[in-house]
Amino acid sequence: MKIYNSISRRKEEFIPKEPGKVSLYVCGITAYDYCHIGHARAAVVFDVLVRYLRYAGYQVTFVRNFTDVDDKIINRSREEGIDSQAVAEKYIQAFYEDMDRLNILRPDHEPRATEHILDMQEVIQTLIDKGYAYATPSGDVYFRVRSFPEYGRLSGRNIEELQSGARIEPGQEKEDPLDFALWKKAKPDEPAWASPWGQGRPGWHIECSAMSQRFMDLPLDIHGGGQDLIFPHHENERAQSIAASGHDFVRYWMHNGFVQVKSEKMSKSLGNFVTLRDIYPHFLPEVLRFFLLSHHYRSPLDFSFEGLQEAEKGLKRVYQTKKNLESMTASPAKGKGQNLPADITQEIQEASSQWQNSLEDDLNTAAALGSAFSLVRLANRILEDKQWPKAADAGQAFHNILTTLQNLGQALGLFSQNSSGFLHDLRSFRAARAGVDTSQVEKLIAERQEARKKKDFAQADSIRDHLIQLGVSVQDTPDGPVWDLE
RNA sequence: GGCGGCAUAGCCAAGUGGUAAGGCAGAGGUCUGCAAAACCUCCAUUCUCCGGUUCGAAUCCGGAUGCCGCCUCCA
Numbered sequence: 001m002k003i004y005n006s007i008s009r010r011k012e013e014f015i016p017k018e019p020g021k022v023s024l025y026v027c028g029i030t031a032y033d034y035c036h037i038g039h040a041r042a043a044v045v046f047d048v049l050v051r052y053l054r055y056a057g058y059q060v061t062f063v064r065n066f067t068d069v070d071d072k073i074i075n076r077s078r079e080e081g082i083d084s085q086a087v088a089e090k091y092i093q094a095f096y097e098d099m100d101r102l103n104i105l106r107p108d109h110e111p112r113a114t115e116h117i118l119d120m121q122e123v124i125q126t127l128i129d130k131g132y133a134y135a136t137p138s139g140d141v142y143f144r145v146r147s148f149p150e151y152g153r154l155s156g157r158n159i160e161e162l163q164s165g166a167r168i169e170p171g172q173e174k175e176d177p178l179d180f181a182l183w184k185k186a187k188p189d190e191p192a193w194a195s196p197w198g199q200g201r202p203g204w205h206i207e208c209s210a211m212s213q214r215f216m217d218l219p220l221d222i223h224g225g226g227q228d229l230i231f232p233h234h235e236n237e238r239a240q241s242i243a244a245s246g247h248d249f250v251r252y253w254m255h256n257g258f259v260q261v262k263s264e265k266m267s268k269s270l271g272n273f274v275t276l277r278d279i280y281p282h283f284l285p286e287v288l289r290f291f292l293l294s295h296h297y298r299s300p301l302d303f304s305f306e307g308l309q310e311a312e313k314g315l316k317r318v319y320q321t322k323k324n325l326e327s328m329t330a331s332p333a334k335g336k337g338q339n340l341p342a343d344i345t346q347e348i349q350e351a352s353s354q355w356q357n358s359l360e361d362d363l364n365t366a367a368a369l370g371s372a373f374s375l376v377r378l379a380n381r382i383l384e385d386k387q388w389p390k391a392a393d394a395g396q397a398f399h400n401i402l403t404t405l406q407n408l409g410q411a412l413g414l415f416s417q418n419s420s421g422f423l424h425d426l427r428s429f430r431a432a433r434a435g436v437d438t439s440q441v442e443k444l445i446a447e448r449q450e451a452r453k454k455k456d457f458a459q460a461d462s463i464r465d466h467l468i469q470l471g472v473s474v475q476d477t478p479d480g481p482v483w484d485l486e
Numbered sequence: 487g488g489c490g491g492c493a494u495a496g497c498c499a500a501g502u503g504g505u506a507a508g509g510c511a512g513a514g515g516u517c518u519g520c521a522a523a524a525c526c527u528c529c530a531u532u533c534u535c536c537g538g539u540u541c542g543a544a545u546c547c548g549g550a551u552g553c554c555g556c557c558u559c560c561a
Contacts, residue, residue: 226561370508
């Protein structure tokens with residue numbers, strides 16, 4: 001497998017430290033608000049990475065943290081009038097609800113910062129002992145950036161450039177403006193822990209350094225997160241971990257691109273962020289997942305509801321075909337000795353292996369979805385033909401296509417729901433979005449059936465026109481009328 | 487200002503040296519009493535522009551233009 005490594009700025013062959021095993025650490029959320037689509041993208045990208053690595057036979061240890069002590073959480077606790085642990089707990093639970101619906105697998109370990117204060121203090125003490133950090137008289141501890149010669153390598157910056165932008169805030173006792181906090185002395189009414197340097201709380205960067213090495217041996221095979229984390233968070237993590245451990249920290253750095261709205265970054269200050277809870281009432285979570293995976297993970301992704309609607313149509317098509325294939329394989333036709341045309345069989349073969357090549361190439365999920373549609377098209381070509389469904393090897397072809405869709409879907413976390421159930425849910429969502437009253441539709445359809453029984457086609461057609469005006473189309477099938485949104 | 491990324495059909499999007507995947511929309515068709523749905527077929531001689539390297543470039547190099555990100559908390 002090839003992975004784009006942020007630190008070398010190119011695709012590299014992925015070779016884990018230990019054959020067959022992968023250690024993966026991804027920066028999780030700071031639990032102070034509901035998740036937006038950007039969080040969803042990061043979660044989905046690394047979820048697919050884990051799923052695919054496991055599919056490919058690796059034994060993956062996946063750790064993702066929760067930051068549950070932080071300025072933003074403290075501010076939120078004042079706003080909401082509850083203590084900061086309660087704030088964190090509330091948004092961690094919300095995170096689970098939102099991410100479970102997106103079919104995100106739970107990591108193997110999900111440490112919370114407050115559970116590892118002692119681990120952090122241990123790393124900080126080591127850094128002090130080795131001369132990479134210092135405590136100030138008032139009880140802060142800072143990392144001495146200039147003591148770490150490689151500082152800036154991950155983010156492609158040099159110390160002199162950074163120097164020009166850095167400032168010492170009033171009241172800080174840094175030796176150098178570049179130095180960053182490992183431990184912050186307690187302020188009144190803030191959560192605080194006892195430490196060798198007095199009451200205080202950890203800085204943000206140290207928690208990932210402490211928790212990653214608590215659960216996995218250094219160097220980690222893969223460390224992931226959003227692109228904005230490269231500087232300063234990952235740069236600082238790297239400096240801390242290498243300085244403290246004496247080992248390399250991470251072999252492959254992976255960073256996902258941003259979700260944007262109208263080509264601008266989604267952010268609180270621009271007021272253009274969209275939470276998962278804004279989307280879920282209108283679109284099925286799997287539609288969002290499909291939308292996110294239809295773009296390469298490193299590219300910026302422009303979010304729009306129009307884009308979601310397109311994704312919905314594509315996903316519907318896959319499920320529709322899957323459903324048809326399932327009913328076909330449930331009661332297979334007897335083969336009549338004749339085989340499918342060789343080119344069809346060959347195309348199925350090709351598409352069946354192609355998706356894996358795509359994911360092997362730096363997790364190209366968009367290309368993998370292309371393979372899924374190739375299979376869909378092939379399946380439909382056979383299904384719609386007069387003779388082919390009866391071919392001797394048709395059953396085998398259907399089976400191959402379904403199995404591939406299943407495997408590909410397993411790696412992407414898609415297409416795994418019951419087809420009929422999905423299509424039914426989808427129709428309900430689309431009806432709600434169009435403001436269509438489902439019970440009224442059912443009633444009109446019943447009336448129309450009544451009219452048709454009486455051969456009153458004029459009346460039946462008039463009801464159908466009415467339904468069309470509501471945005472509903474009716475199909476008359478051998479099993480009775482079936483409706484859907486226009 | 488410093489560093490980095492991106493520019494592919496009406497829209498979305500893959501493609502890192504060998505002659506443009508896929509999706510949506512659109513057009514034709516199959517099916518159908520008529521419809522609808524579903525399905526099939528078609529749909530970029532060309533990849534922002536200008537140079538260069540090469541037998542060959544969307545892909546590599548140089549330049550221009552435009553958009554975006556990071557440099558402060560951020561997935």
